[in-house]
Amino acid sequence: MKNLFVTRAAAAMVAAALPLAAGAADKPESLKIGMTAFLTGPASVFGVPARDAAEILIENINAAGGINGVPVDISFIDEGAGAEALTSEYRRMVESGGAEVMLAAISSGNCQTLAPLAEDLQVPNLMWDCGTQRIFEENDYKYVFRTQANATPEMLATVLYLLKTKPDFKTIAVVNQDYAWGRDSWDIFITALKAMKPDVEVVAEFFPKFGSPDFSTEISRLQAMQPDVILSTSWGGDLDTFVQQASQRGLMNTSTFVLPLAESSLERLGSALPDGHIIGARGDHYFLHPERRNDEDFKAFMTQYEEKTGDVSVYPVFHASQAIAALKAAYEKAIADNSVDWPSEDQLLAALEGLTFQGLGRPVTLREDHQGVEDQLMGTSVQTGEYPFATMQNIMIFDGDELTTPVGQNSIEWVGALDAGFVESVTVDTFEN
Numbered sequence: 001m002k003n004l005f006v007t008r009a010a011a012a013m014v015a016a017a018l019p020l021a022a023g024a025a026d027k028p029e030s031l032k033i034g035m036t037a038f039l040t041g042p043a044s045v046f047g048v049p050a051r052d053a054a055e056i057l058i059e060n061i062n063a064a065g066g067i068n069g070v071p072v073d074i075s076f077i078d079e080g081a082g083a084e085a086l087t088s089e090y091r092r093m094v095e096s097g098g099a100e101v102m103l104a105a106i107s108s109g110n111c112q113t114l115a116p117l118a119e120d121l122q123v124p125n126l127m128w129d130c131g132t133q134r135i136f137e138e139n140d141y142k143y144v145f146r147t148q149a150n151a152t153p154e155m156l157a158t159v160l161y162l163l164k165t166k167p168d169f170k171t172i173a174v175v176n177q178d179y180a181w182g183r184d185s186w187d188i189f190i191t192a193l194k195a196m197k198p199d200v201e202v203v204a205e206f207f208p209k210f211g212s213p214d215f216s217t218e219i220s221r222l223q224a225m226q227p228d229v230i231l232s233t234s235w236g237g238d239l240d241t242f243v244q245q246a247s248q249r250g251l252m253n254t255s256t257f258v259l260p261l262a263e264s265s266l267e268r269l270g271s272a273l274p275d276g277h278i279i280g281a282r283g284d285h286y287f288l289h290p291e292r293r294n295d296e297d298f299k300a301f302m303t304q305y306e307e308k309t310g311d312v313s314v315y316p317v318f319h320a321s322q323a324i325a326a327l328k329a330a331y332e333k334a335i336a337d338n339s340v341d342w343p344s345e346d347q348l349l350a351a352l353e354g355l356t357f358q359g360l361g362r363p364v365t366l367r368e369d370h371q372g373v374e375d376q377l378m379g380t381s382v383q384t385g386e387y388p389f390a391t392m393q394n395i396m397i398f399d400g401d402e403l404t405t406p407v408g409q410n411s412i413e414w415v416g417a418l419d420a421g422f423v424e425s426v427t428v429d430t431f432e433n
């Protein structure tokens with residue numbers, strides 16, 4: 001990697017002049033990394049938990065001696081400041097701030113902007129949270145990797161869970177935020193659903209403005225239509241408001257809500273989310289993970305996080321853990337594979353190719369196209385009284401390999417070619433609670 005006090009261009013000139021030293025790098029005093037997250041605005045409900053988790057995880061790494069004796073130093077950029085400020089600060093952090101690796105971003109739009117910028121700056125970038133499937137389906141990158149799934153397995157797991165638990169429904173409506181995620185996630189979901197259940201009827205498609213404070217119009221029309229299922233891939237304040245208003249109006253008593261991102265809203269929704277609605281976790285992310293909840297490292301982190309924040313962990317926390325686990329594993333693999341004290345940038349990139357690592361959930365593997373393959377956890381809401389909010393029962397965890405679009409294929413085309421037999425053919429582990 002580059003010397004922290006030398007520009008990348010100068011470092012490249014030095015490496016060219018000294019080819020015998022190009023196979024390794026000087027061991028730095030610290031490994032500087034940057035992370036983008038929404039720290040202000042409505043999306044801060046994702047960004048702040050991720051930042052808090054990253055700080056805990058880095059502190060734990062440093063307390064254990066760092067990476068091969070090198071402590072990690074993390075700095076944050078607020079995605080809430082807007083696209084122009086984000087790209088400017090990202091560039092500054094790499095070019096003059098000494099960041100060796102970047103973790104970016106939450107917003108799919110920001111990922112699409114920052115991925116080519118990372119290539120231009122020649123800085124390894126781990127996309128730690130954004131969901132757009134287009135990143136690697138439409139481009140090839142050397143420096144960009146995604147340490148979690150994209151929207152396709154997230155939506156496909158949702159369709160499969162719905163068909164496995166409520167196969168006889170006839171009608172569906174959607175209420176999604178009117179921007180790229182709301183439109184794209186619906187396209188994937190309904191294409192997959194129509195492929196596996198061709199007779200389903202879409203009775204309404206609502207795309208209210210992002211940040212809408214009032215869903216009374218949509219709720220009134222849905223009450224009149226009484227669809228069997230209502231999908232919303234909304235998140236954050238929009239999802240919270242929609243569910244709260246729908247619950248107050250009784251809509252959740254007449255339709256099954258399917259909420260693929262609601263794991264992150266459970267604590268905020270409290271009693272507003274009743275029993276019997278379908279919840280997704282954007283991966284196998286859940287503070288009561290049925291396989292990991294009794295593991296000592298899992299319990300220790302959950303305790304650390306709750307003591308620091310007063311809240312339970314949500315999926316951005318898990319995504320942050322995966323990015324940092326990938327970072328640490330890649331450096332350790334590059335050091336071991338090349339018998340060096342510290343790897344060069346090329347050695348680090350080579351170590352990321354095909355890397356398997358584990359954060360707080362199941363292991364994740366980076367494919368040849370740099371897309372992470374991540375299992376997907378779905379469940380049904382239940383108010384048990386153990387917590388002042390809904391938890392999940394009838395949990396299913398789907399195999400990410402089987403739900404992720406094959407390398408080189410287009411997600412919409414691939415899910416559109418599935419059929420009803422796919423529902424029973426996929427690998428799924430089921431847990432009662």
